[in-house]
Amino acid sequence: MKAVVYFGKHDARVSNFKEPPMGEDCVKIAVSYCGICGTDIHKFNGMGGSRPVIPPVVLGHEASGIVVDVGSKVTNFKVGDRVVADPNWSCSHCYYCKNGKTHLCENSRGVVKGFAEYICPPESNVYKIPDSLSMEHAALTEPLSCSIHGMDLAEVKTGDTVLIVGMGSIGSMMVELARISGASNIIVVEPVKEKEPLAKKLGATLFIDPTTQNVNQVVKDAGIENVQHVIECVGLKNTIENSFEYAGKGATVVLFGLGDPNNPPVFNQYNAFQKELVIKTSFVNPHTTQRAINLLSHDQIHCDDIIVKIMDPEEVPKELATKTYFNKGKVLVRMSGKEN
Ligand SMILES: [Zn+2]
Ligand SMILES: [Zn+2]
Structure with missing residues (x-):
């Protein structure tokens, strides 16, 4: 064949x-x-x-x-x-x-x-x-089912603030799932400015270009007191390292992007300790395939x-x-x- x-x-x-x-x-x-x-x-x-x-x-x-x-x-x-x-x-x-x-x-x-x-x-x-x-x-279905698992791990509650790093196809699905999960603020951190209209259409409330803007300052200026969930959807050394910096106190950081084993991030334990971060990795799609089909079938x-x-x-x-x-x-x- x-x-x-x-x-x-x-x-x-x-x-x-x-x-x-x-x-x-x-x-x-x-x-x-x-x-x-x-x-x-x-x-x-x-x-x-x-x-x-x-x-x-x-x-x-x-x-x-x-x-x-x-x-x-x-x-x-x-x-x-x-x-x-x-x-x-x-x-x-x-x-x-x-x-x-x-x-x-x-x-x-x-x-x-x-x-x-x-x-x-x-x-x-x-x-x-x-x-x-x-x-x-x-x-x-499959990428959405993996995204659902990642979103499950983030444990977003209605009204929470979610920050998504990277808006490729997975990041886009995460924005949608954050909206469906009831997040009040959905922040997208993405260097390609042309993606802003789509981010907003899918549910983003704030779009930040990290190459020209200070992410934490923009978040603060927007009146957002705490970023409770960060979902990293890129997997590069610096985007992973930055995810820990974007996370607020007591936040959950979900590392979804596939990292390079030969170029791992530097993890500042002390900074994470001061914020009591919960750091999770997300691996494939356990028991989420049917839920993905359900969302796709109902035009969500x-x-x-x-x-x-x-x-x-x-x-x-x-x-x-x-x-x-x-x-x-x-x-x-x-x-x-x-x-x-
Ligand atoms: Zn895949
Ligand atoms: Zn087995």
Whole structure:
């Protein structure tokens, strides 16, 4: 089958690749759309994703598609069903699975390699989507499910102040989730000034360019007494370090952006201590896929504003290298799966 295959650092190509094995509990899905994730770019640059990467491997894990075959033991799906798949499979019998932390499973594996014609995830990872949800919008399910987990960890209460660092596609979803969660002030810290109108449309109440403005001063001047939640959605050394500075007293800082293991942030424990910060990291999407589908199906997310480009697989290698559209928002890759 045709797929975008990662062969090694800075080497991804459209190639012929063997189809994934079809187990008796698996659902074969013709992929319609698959989003480009920050982790795909991380992998392209020779770093790990949510797991180590062993090339050659097909990239992409944010897939929507149509069921084209089902294994003999599959009970809930039939040919023609419109679906999305959670890429993270867990074993259900290890210590972490048995204690409700399926995303930390010791035997976890990725079961969606979505820049391909077909994926064959186990039935347990597949979710039906309503007819009202387009295949394009459905491809946002996985990144939204991860964002929901991050927002859950932030524990935003109605009326709280939330500061979001970086407004790529994840930052945009975080703005929406902060609005839906009832935040009174939603502050976006983002150096690309052109993103301000979209930030405001999605729910931001204050947009700050950190390259020209002193973030803490602008927040103070706006009459905001305390920033209770900071969600870091970039993963660079300085944006992570700055997140701790933006956080108010007693604040929760959620580190969502994927960091560079070779360039970790400097952590000033004393500053954090003085503010009694709660610092959390957010890892993948435990039990949040259905909630993401629910939000997307009921038009709670401005999908058409977040999706900035739909491209063919042939364009993916260049995009991974240049991030031309990725820097503006979500890029979807159009695969061959079609609705009847
Ligand atoms: Zn992703
Ligand atoms: Zn497990």
